[in-house]
Amino acid sequence: MSKQQEVDFLIIGSGIAGLTYALKVADHGTVAIITKADEDESNTKYAQGGIAAVLVPSDSFEKHIADTLIAGDGECDEKIVRIVVTEGSERVRELIEWGTDFDRKPDGNYDLAREGGHSEHRILHHKDVTGLEIETTLLEQIHAHKNITMHTHYFAVDVITQHHLGVEVKRGMEGIECYGAYVLNLQTKEIETILARTTLMATGGAGHVYKTTTNPKIATGDGVAMVYRAKGNVANMEYIQFHPTALYNPGEHPCFLISEAVRGFGGILKNEDGEEFMHLYDERKSLAPRDIVARAIDNEMKKRGEESMFLDCHDCDKDAFINHFPNIYKKCLSIGIDTATKMIPVVPACHYMCGGIHVDENGCSSIANLYAVGECASTGLHGANRLASNSLLEALVFAHRAAKHSVDNLSSRTFNSTVPNWNAEGTTQPNEMILITENLNELQNVMSNYVGIVRSNQRLKRAMDRLRIIYGETEALYGRTVLSQKLCELRNLINVAYIIVKAAMVNPENKGLHYNLDNILS
Numbered sequence: 001m002s003k004q005q006e007v008d009f010l011i012i013g014s015g016i017a018g019l020t021y022a023l024k025v026a027d028h029g030t031v032a033i034i035t036k037a038d039e040d041e042s043n044t045k046y047a048q049g050g051i052a053a054v055l056v057p058s059d060s061f062e063k064h065i066a067d068t069l070i071a072g073d074g075e076c077d078e079k080i081v082r083i084v085v086t087e088g089s090e091r092v093r094e095l096i097e098w099g100t101d102f103d104r105k106p107d108g109n110y111d112l113a114r115e116g117g118h119s120e121h122r123i124l125h126h127k128d129v130t131g132l133e134i135e136t137t138l139l140e141q142i143h144a145h146k147n148i149t150m151h152t153h154y155f156a157v158d159v160i161t162q163h164h165l166g167v168e169v170k171r172g173m174e175g176i177e178c179y180g181a182y183v184l185n186l187q188t189k190e191i192e193t194i195l196a197r198t199t200l201m202a203t204g205g206a207g208h209v210y211k212t213t214t215n216p217k218i219a220t221g222d223g224v225a226m227v228y229r230a231k232g233n234v235a236n237m238e239y240i241q242f243h244p245t246a247l248y249n250p251g252e253h254p255c256f257l258i259s260e261a262v263r264g265f266g267g268i269l270k271n272e273d274g275e276e277f278m279h280l281y282d283e284r285k286s287l288a289p290r291d292i293v294a295r296a297i298d299n300e301m302k303k304r305g306e307e308s309m310f311l312d313c314h315d316c317d318k319d320a321f322i323n324h325f326p327n328i329y330k331k332c333l334s335i336g337i338d339t340a341t342k343m344i345p346v347v348p349a350c351h352y353m354c355g356g357i358h359v360d361e362n363g364c365s366s367i368a369n370l371y372a373v374g375e376c377a378s379t380g381l382h383g384a385n386r387l388a389s390n391s392l393l394e395a396l397v398f399a400h401r402a403a404k405h406s407v408d409n410l411s412s413r414t415f416n417s418t419v420p421n422w423n424a425e426g427t428t429q430p431n432e433m434i435l436i437t438e439n440l441n442e443l444q445n446v447m448s449n450y451v452g453i454v455r456s457n458q459r460l461k462r463a464m465d466r467l468r469i470i471y472g473e474t475e476a477l478y479g480r481t482v483l484s485q486k487l488c489e490l491r492n493l494i495n496v497a498y499i500i501v502k503a504a505m506v507n508p509e510n511k512g513l514h515y516n517l518d519n520i521l522s
């Protein structure tokens with residue numbers, strides 16, 4: 001890539017959101033996808049359970065809509081829920097036409113699984129590696145399109161706005177515009193300028209803001225932080241989803257996920273003594289929505305002083321289990337657990353960011369020419385808690401909508417040729433990497449200890465006080481050193497942590513994933 005280039009569509013991120021959008025705009029202009037690791041590295045690649053969609057007559061849009069609204073605990077935007085559920089089936093059929101292979105039963109019908117919070121079997125899956133199947137299929141389509149260029153190991157540092165032209169940009173100001181992005185070429189270490197008529201943020205989640213997460217290491221909240229720094233709007237950031245059943249395997253980071261579909265298949269949550277406990281918390285027991293199950297496990301662990309709870313799969317048919325969950329079975333076996341005879345130790349782990357960059361029904365952010373789709377966006381679908389397997393669906397539906405809106409508006413958008421190249425004057429090579437690693441550890445400890453599944457006013461205040469110190473130190477380092485991926489990611493994680501804590505501090509209600517002890521007491 002040359003130091004400055006122009007593309008019609010700039011896409012930051014190569015998970016389901018970025019790739020689907022790329023395929024849909026590529027017939028209308030030049031497309032550059034930049035992605036900070038290998039092209040397939042993404043949360044998408046690790047999705048296990050599958051994708052929820054209404055495809056059979058025994059199910060209905062109304063049932064899926066109701067399940068989504070119940071999980072979201074009164075905080076979903078019903079209009080958006082209706083859009084995603086009703087348009088979702090068509091988008092899933094498109095994914096199948098592109099070549100995605102979802103499992104079928106011997107009679108030829110799709111083998112639909114069930115997960116927590118769903119009233120029906122409606123999860124399409126490919127064994128327990130659904131995300132890998134989707135990511136591989138999309139990448140095959142991407143490689144076949146002549147208008148799309150994939151730039152791997154390119155790290156987006158900031159979106160370009162009037163701020164970079166010397167104009168003061170303030171939060172809440174009307175008319176902020178995006179002209180593209182500054183990106184760090186991780187091979188040459190140079191910062192390049194990509195000018196774009198339309199930019200899509202598809203950078204995924206922020207699991208690494210916590211010490212324990214199911215997310216791969218790319219999930220550092222870069223998109224949310226970039227948009228927040230550019231004074232764009234973000235929403236719902238206090239709603240961080242902890243998956244109840246990550247494999248408890250001390251020292252493994254990120255955590256391996258034990259899909260919720262295992263509980264849909266008959267796995268039952270128990271304590272170390274083999275006693276069930278979920279009936280004490282919810283009549284849906286092991287299949288209650290995630291916020292309830294995660295809090296129940298957290299509570300049982302604290303009450304009993306134990307490091308994990310367990311998933312008992314003894315009663316599942318062994319061959320059928322291995323057939324549906326080959327990857328999970330193999331992983332458990334690799335650490336000495338045969339799921340047919342031993343219970344799987346599980347703990348909650350940070351899994352999904354329900355909030356993000358605030359967008360409208362076409363994926364438009366509050367900044368002109370800038371869209372956001374996928375986990376980095378807050379559409380209103382998930383409310384206070386995401387229903388299992390709704391996020392892949394949301395990414396497909398919003399990629400389609402954002403692509404249509406982008407193409408329809410392309411002719412009115414021009415390149416801004418007055419954008420200057422990145423100015424690295426006065427910075428020197430970092431010789432204190434320890435400052436970055438220590439601040440990252442501290443940040444993750446603060447967030448895990450004070451802003452986890454159960455919060456309190458005192459914990460949140462303590463977190464904010466600590467964050468201010470880490471923020472000050474990191475900004476000082478950022479100002480004087482040559483940019484590196486690690487430093488930028490730390491800075492982004494601090495930004496995201498700050499937004500989460502601030503949102504949690506001002507939310508007086510316990511809804512879904514936000515649970516503050518002082519809200520109950522006051």
Ligand code: FAD
Nearest residue numbers: 013014015017036042043044049050156204374375389392
């Ligand atoms: P991602 O797939 O995470 O892609 C983000 C992309 O952005 C990556 O390519 C990344 O490298 C790139 N990127 C990030 N920052 C930068 C930067 N600064 N510069 C350049 N590139 C950048 N959801 C379901 O619906 N069903 C499931 O079964 C399911 N299972 C899951 C299992 C696991 C273990 C995990 C972690 C998540 C699961 N989810 C599931 C959630 C779902 O996978 C994600 O929400 C979804 O895949 C997000 O897609 P995305 O395209 O928005 O982001």
Ligand code: SIN
Nearest residue numbers: 048049259260388389
């Ligand atoms: C899982 O398989 O449990 C993950 C599903 C999801 O996050 O939607």
